Structures are given as C-alpha cells and as structure tokens.
Amino acid sequence: MESINNLINSGAVTDVLFYVFAALTLLCGILVIVNPFSRNPVTSAMFLVLTIISMSGLFVLLHAFFLAAVQIIVYAGAVLVLFVFVIMLLDLKEEQRRKIKFFGFIMGVIAVGGILSAFVKSMASVTPSSDNPKLEGDTVSLGHLLFTNYTLPFEVVSVLLLVAMIGVILLSKKKLE
Amino acid sequence: MQVGLHHYLTVSILLFCLGLLGVILRRNLLVIYMSLELMLNAANLALVSFSRFNDKLDGQVLVFFIITVAAAEVAVGLALIVALFRKRQSAHVEDLTSMKL
Numbered sequence: 001m002e003s004i005n006n007l008i009n010s011g012a013v014t015d016v017l018f019y020v021f022a023a024l025t026l027l028c029g030i031l032v033i034v035n036p037f038s039r040n041p042v043t044s045a046m047f048l049v050l051t052i053i054s055m056s057g058l059f060v061l062l063h064a065f066f067l068a069a070v071q072i073i074v075y076a077g078a079v080l081v082l083f084v085f086v087i088m089l090l091d092l093k094e095e096q097r098r099k100i101k102f103f104g105f106i107m108g109v110i111a112v113g114g115i116l117s118a119f120v121k122s123m124a125s126v127t128p129s130s131d132n133p134k135l136e137g138d139t140v141s142l143g144h145l146l147f148t149n150y151t152l153p154f155e156v157v158s159v160l161l162l163v164a165m166i167g168v169i170l171l172s173k174k175k176l177e
Numbered sequence: 178m179q180v181g182l183h184h185y186l187t188v189s190i191l192l193f194c195l196g197l198l199g200v201i202l203r204r205n206l207l208v209i210y211m212s213l214e215l216m217l218n219a220a221n222l223a224l225v226s227f228s229r230f231n232d233k234l235d236g237q238v239l240v241f242f243i244i245t246v247a248a249a250e251v252a253v254g255l256a257l258i259v260a261l262f263r264k265r266q267s268a269h270v271e272d273l274t275s276m277k278l
Contacts, residue, residue, distance in 0.1 A: 014180070018184065019180075022188045025188060029215055033198060033203060041205060041207045041211075048214065059222075066237075067221075074245075078248060079214070079251050083210075083251075086207065087207060105202065109198075115194065116190065116194050119193070123186050128181060128230035129231045133230050135228065137225075137228070141234060142234060145235070146238060149235075150238050160245075161248075163249075164249035164250075165252070167253050171256040171260050172260065
C-alpha cells in the first residue's frame with residue numbers, strides 16, 4: 001500500500017497515463033483521416049469520438065477538470081451527434097477511391113512540413129515558468145474568472161450562439177428567399 | 178524524465194499537422210470538417226498546457242470560448258453542407274467547382 005502511494009506521489013503513474021493517452025489520441029487522429037479499413041465517413045466520426053475522449057483524459061492530467069467534462073459533453077455529446085446525424089441525412093454511398101493528384105499531394109506534404117518545422121523551431125524557445133505547477137482548473141475558480149474579468153466576452157458568446165441558431169434555421173429551410 | 182510542457186506541446190503540434198494534412202488531402206467535405214475539429218482540439222490542448230505550466234487560468238477561459246465558438250461553427254457549417262448536398266447531390270469537393278473561372 002505504501003509503495004503504491006509513493007508511486008502516485010512521485011508522478012510515475014501520471015507519466016505513464018500521459019503516454020497512454022497521447023498515443024491513443026494520435027493513433028485515433030491518424031485513423032480519422034486515413035483509415036485503411038473503410039472509406040465510410042461514419043468510421044471517421046467514431047474515431048473522432050475516441051480522439052476527443054482520450055484528449056479529455058489529457059485535460060484531466062493537466063488538472064483542467066471542468067474543461068475535460070465540457071469536452072466530453074459538448075464535443076462527444078453534441079458535435080459528434082450532429083456529425084452522425086448529417087451523415088445519416090446525406091445518405092452517402094461508400095466513397096469510391098479517386099486518384100489523388102500527385103502534384104496536390106506533394107504540395108500538401110511540403111506545406112505541412114513547413115508548418116511543422118516552424119512549430120518545432122518556436123517550441124524550442126518556450127520555457128515553462130514553473131516546473132512544479134500548482135494550478136487547478138476547477139469549476140469554482142474558472143467560473144469566478146468568467147464572471148469577473150471575462151463578463152463581456154461571455155455575453156458576446158451568448159449573442160453569437162443566438163445568431164448561429166437563427167442562421168442554421170434559415171439555411172435549412174427548404175427554399176431560400 | 179518527467180512529463181512537462183514540451184511533451185504536451187509535441188502532441189498538440191502532431192495533432193495539428195494531422196488535421197492540416199486531412200484538410201489538404203481528403204476529398205470528402207464531412208471528413209474535411211472533422212479534420213478542422215481535430216485542428217481546433219490541438220490548439221485547445223496547447224492552450225490548456227500553457228495555462229497549466231504558467232500558473233494562469235486565462236488560457237482555460239479562452240479554451241472555453243473556443244469550444245463554444247466551435248460548436249456554433251459546426252452547426253452552421255453542417256447546415257451549409259446539407260444545403261449544398263440538396264442542390265448538387267454530392268459531398269465531394271471536386272464536384273463543387275461552379276465558382277471556378
């Protein structure tokens with residue numbers, strides 16, 4: 001029992017959990033965009049759910065408990081349901097393999113490589129201000145900040161949601177006039 | 178070696194590049210949209226880890242707003258895709274070339 005407590009306090013368990021969740025996130029992310037088994041968008045959506053759930057595991061490891069819950073409720077619960085619903089509405093046939101244009105493929109890989117190298121370069125100059133962070137992202141402190149310093153953005157976001165709702169209703173009408 | 182800021186940033190960068198690759202290479206509108214969500218999530222992960230390792234909660238508030246805006250964006254975007262599909266009977270970017278000169 002004591003050895004288990006020591007193991008938890010030394011941070012070895014959270015380190016192992018980080019590698020597990022990171023590997024799961026990246027693996028499912030790869031399966032979202034290139035799935036060797038199926039070209040069906042439904043499989044992509046299912047792997048996106050797995051990516052998001054393992055990412056909320058990473059959020060828990062970063063002590064952002066509220067955001068981890070929001071991530072699962074909003075993304076896995078609402079956004080992905082919307083995706084699956086639209087896939088059902090569109091009634092897509094199994095996508096036939098079309099030839100990827102060679103020129104486009106090369107240019108895409110070059111663009112991604114350029115952005116990757118820029119990111120890696122800028123990451124080398126980043127230093128964390130504390131090695132032993134104490135910050136807790138619990139609901140109370142986050143809500144306090146949201147309703148003191150960030151009241152105006154909070155209200156603006158509510159207007160944005162209203163506008164988006166009206167826009168969606170207008171767009172999905174049968175006849176636009 | 179203890180897991181620190183750089184580990185999380187590496188995961189975030191790789192996930193962002195994966196999403197970008199998906200946006201560029203895939204031809205299905207819905208899968209392109211899912212790759213966009215992947216990129217947004219990668220940015221969220223970077224923001225949360227920055228906020229954790231700099232002892233400031235503001236990054237997490239920003240992530241909260243990003244999640245809200247992303248939900249609104251997905252709703253509008255999917256409505257656009259449905260409207261487009263009704264007109265063209267296709268969700269394939271190569272079939273949507275009427276704006277081409």
